[in-house]
Amino acid sequence: EIVLTQSPATLSLSPGERATLACRASQSVSSSLAWYQQKPGQAPRLLIYDASNRATGIPARFSGSGSGTDFTLTISSLEPEDFAVYYCQQRSSLFTFGPGTKVDIK
Amino acid sequence: EVQLVESGGGLVQPGGSLRLSCAVSAISVSNNYMTWVRQAPGKGLEWISVIYRGGGTYYADSVKGRFTISRDNSKNTVYLQMNNLRVEDTSVYYCASWGAWGQGTLVTVSS
Numbered sequence: 001e002i003v004l005t006q007s008p009a010t011l012s013l014s015p016g017e018r019a020t021l022a023c024r025a026s027q028s029v030s031s032s033l034a035w036y037q038q039k040p041g042q043a044p045r046l047l048i049y050d051a052s053n054r055a056t057g058i059p060a061r062f063s064g065s066g067s068g069t070d071f072t073l074t075i076s077s078l079e080p081e082d083f084a085v086y087y088c089q090q091r092s093s094l095f096t097f098g099p100g101t102k103v104d105i106k
Numbered sequence: 107e108v109q110l111v112e113s114g115g116g117l118v119q120p121g122g123s124l125r126l127s128c129a130v131s132a133i134s135v136s137n138n139y140m141t142w143v144r145q146a147p148g149k150g151l152e153w154i155s156v157i158y159r160g161g162g163t164y165y166a167d168s169v170k171g172r173f174t175i176s177r178d179n180s181k182n183t184v185y186l187q188m189n190n191l192r193v194e195d196t197s198v199y200y201c202a203s204w205g206a207w208g209q210g211t212l213v214t215v216s217s
Binding site for chain 1: 150151153156208
C-alpha cells in the first residue's frame with residue numbers, strides 16, 4: 001500500500017500570501033497524483049491532476065509540481081475562498097489519500 | 107458535465123446492511139473506473155473501493171470481505187453493498203471518477 005504524508009498539518013497565512021503544501025509518497029507514484037480542495041459540508045473539488053495539470057475552471061494561482069515521491073501544491077496569492085483543507089491522492093497503485101493540510105486564516 | 111448522484115444512506119444498526127447507489131451521467135460506468143470514498147465525521151478522506159473498466163474490483167482492508175462494489179451498465183449506476191456494518195463505518199460516502207464527485211450520502215451505524 002502506498003502511504004501519502006502531507007506537511008504541514010496546518011498552515012496559517014493571511015490573504016495575499018503564498019501557500020506551499022507538500023505531499024510525499026512512500027514509493028514512486030510517477031505523476032499519478034492529484035490535489036483536492038475541500039470546504040466544510042462540501043464534496044472535494046479537483047484542483048490538479050497528474051501532478052501539474054490544472055482541472056477545468058481552476059484559477060491560475062493554483063499550481064502543482066513534482067514527480068516520483070515528492071509533490072508540491074502552490075497557491076501563489078491566497079484569496080479568501082482558498083482557506084480550506086487540501087488533500088493529495090495517488091492513483092498509481094489503487095488509490096490513497098494523504099491526511100490533509102488545513103490552510104487557515106492567520 | 108459529469109454528474110454523480112449518491113443515494114441509499116441512512117441509519118442502520120451494527121451488523122446491518124445497506125446498499126448505496128451512484129447514478130452517473132455524461133460518462134459511461136462501463137468505460138471508466140468508479141470509486142467509493144468515505145469520510146468519517148471530522149476526519150479525512152478514505153478510499154474504500156474501485157471497479158475498473160475491465161470489471162476488476164478492489165477494496166481497502168478496512169472493508170474487505172464486508173463491502174461489494176458492482177455496476178449496472180444498462181442503468182449507468184454503480185453500487186456499494188455494505189454488510190456487517192460497524193459503528194466505525196459511520197461516514198459520508200462519496201462516489202467519484204476522474205475527479206468528479208457526487209454530493210455524498212450519510213451512513214450512520216448506531217444502536
